[in-house]
Amino acid sequence: MSRLEQALSNAEFTPDPQRVWRWQSDADGQKAVVKFELLADLEYAPAGSLVSFDDCKELGAANLRGTGFAARDFLPRTMSAQVGGNKYYVDVKVTGLAGFLLAKIAAAYGRRKEKD
Known part of the structure; x- marks a missing residue:
């Protein structure tokens, strides 16, 4: 694992x-x-x-396709969770707005469906 x-x-x-x-x-x-x-x-x-x-x-x-844009535009964030009475913290890379929008546009373009 x-x-x-x-x-x-x-x-x-x-x-x-x-x-x-x-x-x-x-x-x-x-x-x-x-x-x-x-x-x-x-x-x-x-x-x-x-x-x-x-x-x-x-x-x-x-x-x-297109999700690579999100990987190049990120902001570091610290998140926490309570698990079994213990509090844990983790640093996570969260996609910024520009990367998110480019990924969505690339995915819609790749699908080429009428709804997009």
Whole structure:
């Protein structure tokens, strides 16, 4: 199991059985949908395909064109969570508005659907 999978499990997330890139939380019998979604923009893999990670049992990503823009425009943020009576902190790279918008535009352009 990878360190990221272990960290997600420690934070009481479980993988969505139909989407390897989405993990959720179900604490104390009350389902709280907390989405942890991983995206990739890999040229060697087909758009829309699932990407597996080395040393991961269940964690993966959706390969979506344009998401590389989001990876280049980020802001560091510290987030915290209370787990089992202990408070944990983590530094996370959060996509900025410009990267988010470019990723969305690239995805819509790639889909070329009437709704976009």
